[in-house]
């Protein structure tokens with residue numbers, strides 16, 4: 001299980017040969033993996049069912065079209081596959097945002113995402129920073145003072161918001177896993193950002209929120225999804241607090257999956273007073289409380305890019321594969 005776990009599986013857990021000899025807790029057939037929240041071994045069929053069940057619980061009560069934000073990496077391919085098994089595929093639209101990082105145009109990921117979407121009967125589109133903002137991420141990074149992840153995060157988020165608006169879709173789902181949630185909550189804890197922790201429980205749909213990164217890797221292995229070969233070129237540049245938290249928490253996830261699972265579930269119960277959001281004076285999109293100009297407009301000004309207004313968002317270019 002070393003080779004295909006990619007960037008997240010830097011260290012090997014239980015050896016595959018050992019797991020193989022175990023029998024499925026439910027049917028007695030050879031097990032493929034443990035169900036991490038419970039630790040019980042499951043066969044391929046029951047493992048997939050376990051993932052689908054947890055994902056269904058996350059999207060309970062949701063109706064109508066869902067926009068799936070897919071990078072084309074392993075997690076997002078799993079997201080599409082899981083969703084097509086628990087939701088009507090004709091109600092799903094997949095979207096990839098191509099940032100245009102230095103030498104990284106996501107061609108391969110886009111192709112993988114597009115091929116899978118077609119196979120599953122999901123509509124697929126992509127948008128680019130260049131089309132939307134007039135500048136690629138690499139061009140922004142050259143002139144901007146912030147770290148690449150700042151521009152990437154803010155403009156990716158806005159791109160997804162604009163597409164959802166254009167298509168009239170209220171619900172957006174991302175491929176964040178339980179590990180991602182735990183990392184983000186730890187990160188907010190370290191920064192003393194309580195509001196950030198509460199925020200995690202709300203907002204976008206995360207169907208894989210109850211699924212561990214390792215289980216996503218097993219799912220991708222079962223489905224024979226291709227490995228992501230290229231990674232974001234800015235990843236190693238100035239390792240962020242997030243990537244350090246990720247490394248430190250790896251052992252914790254290994255040792256205490258059920259505890260982390262419970263913690264992640266508890267986080268969802270946090271309630272947050274709904275704050276009055278403002279409207280950006282330039283683009284008309286919602287702003288954080290107390291802001292006149294939104295973060296996207298602020299960053300765009302810094303790097304000489306342009307943010308479409310809420311009216312212009314209706315006319316943005318959607319590309320298909």
Ligand SMILES: [Zn+2]
Pocket residue numbers: 024025026027028029042043044045046
């Ligand atoms: Zn079984």
Ligand SMILES: [Zn+2]
Pocket residue numbers: 280281282283284285293294295296297298307
């Ligand atoms: Zn704005």
